[in-house]
Amino acid sequence: TINRGLSDVISTVEFNQTGEFLATGDKGGRVVIFQREPQGEYNVYSTFQSHEPEFDYLKSLEIEEKINKIRWLPPHNPAHFLLTTNDKTVKLWKVSERDKRAEGYNLRDEEGRLKDLSTITTLQVPVLRPMDLLVEASPRRVFANAHAYHINSISVNSDCETYLSADDLRINLWHLNITDRSFNIVDLKPENMEDLSEVITVAEFHPHHCHLLAFSSSTGTTRLCDMRARALCDQHAKLFEEAVDPSRRSFFSEIVSSVSDVKFSHSGRYLLTRDYLTVKVWDLNMENKPLETYQVHDYLRTKLCSLYESDCIFDKFECAWNGTDSVIMTGAYNNYFRMFDRASLRDVTLEASREVCKRRAVLQPRRVCVGKKRKETDVSVDSLDFRKKILHTAWHPKENIIAIAASNNLYIFQDRMAPNGHHNTPEIQSAPPK
């Protein structure tokens, strides 16, 4: 049915630290975890319902069950831990395996029938016997009631004991073991809501320095905060912002400059930000302009008006680094996604759709043309399908394996070449229909 289809739409994708597991969350509040088999394929490992729809009676607001973000915790023990969040509540889940079962009751047999009491002459201690592997997901913590607005990001600190949750106006710091209080570390809420000029769109901790966090806003700026300096990080340590040429300013300038995703590079040296039309790489040591700017779909610059009318202009595209920070990836429309090689400056557009993605097939590059078609395979801007968008993507932390969520389909592509091969000929490894 249609509803079922909507609740299946994938809303977040995330690899764990080793890349052995991949988690997706969907609009229906479900989390699906895939495990990589020895031969390389990702298969479903566990599925569980993380969030349920709720109703806030005080504010008369429906709270959707949609999973906004998933973040894996660094490995603790043989079990796996992940944080999931919807608009209001963050939960910590444990996914563990069990392969033993207790056997032997005193008062009943294994089928549960009561035994004749007179036959019981000695006590029996249960013994554990092997059984088929069972994967269980259990909620360990529920971090609720700390956000007045919608949570857009969660990020685990490198100290492995704290994490942040960010909503439109505030960022809170939590201890993973403590659910009844959190500390507000950033608060953008003006005294008078009419003075509101920007909202937080995304926030992330630095991968190695426990005291650094970055957050971006709807005005196109990204701020770096040093938690060492103050308990409240309202004053930023650095502000990354590119001056806009006043002559090019238009009604849409601010909307398209709103940052929809920010990611620290694995090295911790760079920041990757995505706005509506570009992805930018920033050096933490240079605040006034990005090191690199890549056009994702510049041909849309003339179509902003209709994109505004269809609300597409507010789509929040995510971005990702590859394991060595040499390639970046981000999504676009028409089920296209883009990759940029930072060294060679080569870029490629690829398509994730059921029609072109046959198992083990090699993806062919796509080209969008503005004017007349030069090649038969070229696609005209006017024929792009703006309902098919790739918002959520993830890159394996070490290998050239990428996960692409397109509506309710998850595509996993793998580099066919050796690890040093080019990224632009990925091969479809699996496309499990959900």
Place this chain on the structure above:
Amino acid sequence: TKLDDSKMAGAEGDDSLYPIAVLIDELRNEDVQLRLNSIKKLSTIALALGVERTRTELLPFLTDTIYDEDEVLLALAEQLGSFTVLVGGPEFVHNLLPPLESLATVEETVVRDKAVESLRKISQEHSPVDLEVHFVPLVKRLASGDWFTSRTSACGLFSVCYPRVSSTVKAEIRQHFRTLCSDDTPMVRRAAASKLGEFAKVLELDYVKSDIIPLFTALASDEQDSVRLLAVEAGVSIATLLPQEDLEALVMPTLRQAAEDKSWRVRYMVADKFSELQKAVGPEITKTDLVPAFQNLLKDCEAEVRAAAANKVKVFCENLPEDSRETIIMTHILPCVKELVSDTNQHVKSALASVIMGLSTILGKDNTVEHLLPLFLVQLKDECPEVRLNIISNLDCVNEVIGIRQLSQSLLPAIVELAEDAKWRVRLAIIEYMPLLAGQLGVEFFDEKLNSLCMAWLIDHVFAIREAATCNLMKLVEKFGAEWAQNTIVPKVLGMANDSNYLHRMTTLFCINALSGVCGQEITTKHMLPVVLKMSTDQVANVRFNVARCLQKIGPVLDSSALQAEVKPVLEKLATDQDMDVKYFALEAISVLALA
């Protein structure tokens, strides 16, 4: 000669087996409460099984039961700490190690901590040989485990085995501890840092200098703030172990660095541990190093740090060496304190307000009048109620030195303002200080200035305030006596019995409940009882059943003739009331007062 207890139990017949069989079966019941219940009675199960079967069957089962809920695992970890006798005494205590080892690796911190606590406890029951043969290998296994959970647990076990093992094993233990201090994961380094002080205490002094100091220095400059801040506490413990002449070279550079750390959380920790630090380093270093460090903390750019330091002002000053105490306070500390009084952050001001009065006993009358009094007066006028409350709640310190009269002119407006604060919790807090203030200000001042406040609270619109106000009256009467009560309070309280608001009429009854005991038989019988009896015809049922409850309460104060002649008929009438609650309480009163 070991007895097989289970066979004995069996011989007694099924009846004695049954409850134990239920307990064992419920170890794996689906209901977590039943499992928890069984685990809490694990000693009963073990006793029934006998030591042999406990060792060979029960413990192996428990070792693998680590999938359970945290609360069950926590209870299990706790039980096993006192299980030695149930497995056959110290000779067999090492049988408890496997289940505790698996509990020491679970992800839940409270469970791990409890398992470590139990392991520490049973380590004492190991013979020196068993310690080396069984316990130390377990510690080593945990210390080199794949998961950080087991390595963090190992950190807490080194100090209990170290004193009782051979020098070769000691060297190995030191090596393992060193390794964990430079572990890849911050969780393990934090665990090591938090146990560093404890481990240092059991080491020989030479090893403290050669092993612990480099570890301390390294942890104190760790890249993770959360590790560095734990090193502060370790530094304090280490400082207490070293002779005075080594402190400067071995510990002070690191501690100085911590007090100036870039991260406010580390500086906060230094401020928070300042009194311990002061004791550990002694008077000389205090004078040369800690005084300037303390000044800096009081002026820190982060309010959390200033508040933590402000909290320590009194204790720090108290523990300064006597010969130079006054000079140091007057020239170095007081100027900082003066600035804090007008700090921009209310937590800082209220932290200071909670200790500043204590300085008056240290500085004496003249300095208090000249330097501290102006500060108290400023704080009494602070915009934040908590600051004012903290000053008022510590008035007794000043009273001893200069007498409270010096303050009374400023005190009164502050009290009145708090008494009328819009937040009922603030009003509640000031009510609680009323008896103390009354005692210090004296009955005359009280009657003149504060009595009307106390009466006004009785008709506050918040019940908690009215309730506190009645309790306050009782405490005042305890202080000023029954005669005072009869002249000032009782008439006003009884006057409220005619109020048109039934809540106020009930307040009269609640006051009488509280006051009858302290006012005594005469006042109760002569003045209060007639009013209560009259209220038994009140049109509001809530008032009537409170009359019954009130009579039950004051009954013991009255003599038997009053009870029989006046109370009994009224209660009997109430017992036939149409309202079932009134009936209920009237009957209860009749039975409690034995009037039936």
